Amino acid sequence: MAVDPTATLHLVFSSEGLTQCRARCAAGDFIVLCENGVYTAGRIGDLPVPCHLLAEDAAQRGVDDPGGPVTPIDRTQLVALTLATARSVSWR
Amino acid sequence: MSRAHLFLFDEAPLRNVHALELLDAALVAAAFDLPTTLLFLGDGVLQLLPEVSPNLSQEKAMARQLAVLPEYGIEQVYACGRALDERQLAAASLVLSVIRLDPAEQTALFARQDVIIGS
Numbered sequence: 615m616a617v618d619p620t621a622t623l624h625l626v627f628s629s630e631g632l633t634q635c636r637a638r639c640a641a642g643d644f645i646v647l648c649e650n651g652v653y654t655a656g657r658i659g660d661l662p663v664p665c666h667l668l669a670e671d672a673a674q675r676g677v678d679d680p681g682g683p684v685t686p687i688d689r690t691q692l693v694a695l696t697l698a699t700a701r702s703v704s705w706r
Numbered sequence: 707m708s709r710a711h712l713f714l715f716d717e718a719p720l721r722n723v724h725a726l727e728l729l730d731a732a733l734v735a736a737a738f739d740l741p742t743t744l745l746f747l748g749d750g751v752l753q754l755l756p757e758v759s760p761n762l763s764q765e766k767a768m769a770r771q772l773a774v775l776p777e778y779g780i781e782q783v784y785a786c787g788r789a790l791d792e793r794q795l796a797a798a799s800l801v802l803s804v805i806r807l808d809p810a811e812q813t814a815l816f817a818r819q820d821v822i823i824g825s
Binding site (some may be wrong): 706 | 813
């Protein structure tokens with residue numbers, strides 16, 4: 615994963631969180647859908663930045679891999695993203 | 707090394723103690739001379755309304771605690787302009803003066819932070 619070291623990692627935990635995040639993410643950023651945020655994966659629409667979902671949380675909630683722009687990642691990849699970005703923000 | 711800290715308030719008042727705890731954390735950061743900024747967005751802007759009848763609720767609103775921000779050296783207090791407008795909150799009705807930011811300006815604010823903490 616090529617990552618901009620000045621980028622922000624957005625962790626989205628809910629549908630409302632996605633709305634807040636969508637208006638505030640910038641090119642180079644990443645979005646990861648976590649916990650109940652994975653429910654938004656199927657109707658996420660166009661986003662200006664790459665979007666992932668935490669496979670473990672999706673599996674727990676019976677959310678199938680939505681395909682399209684949202685790609686599943688595991689916890690190790692999430693840790694790698696947190697290390698590769700300058701900061702993270704949680705949208706609950 | 708002074709790492710810039712941004713505290714994000716996005717929950718309505720009286721719902722739980724998250725926002726109060728977040729404010730405590732912000733005051734601690736400021737007391738340790740860390741560059742500290744607050745941003746109110748979404749329903750969080752309702753925290754900026756005066757506490758009208760505190761005794762009617764067991765929960766504590768944050769309005770009174772917000773008054774001490776300048777004493778802790780927290781001068782950068784921002785609010786989402788869109789959230790204020792959606793809730794028809796005029797600047798004069800808020801307990802302290804805040805700087806309005808649109809979402810794009812908030813993105814720029816994020817980019818200047820080392821740490822972002824939300825409730």
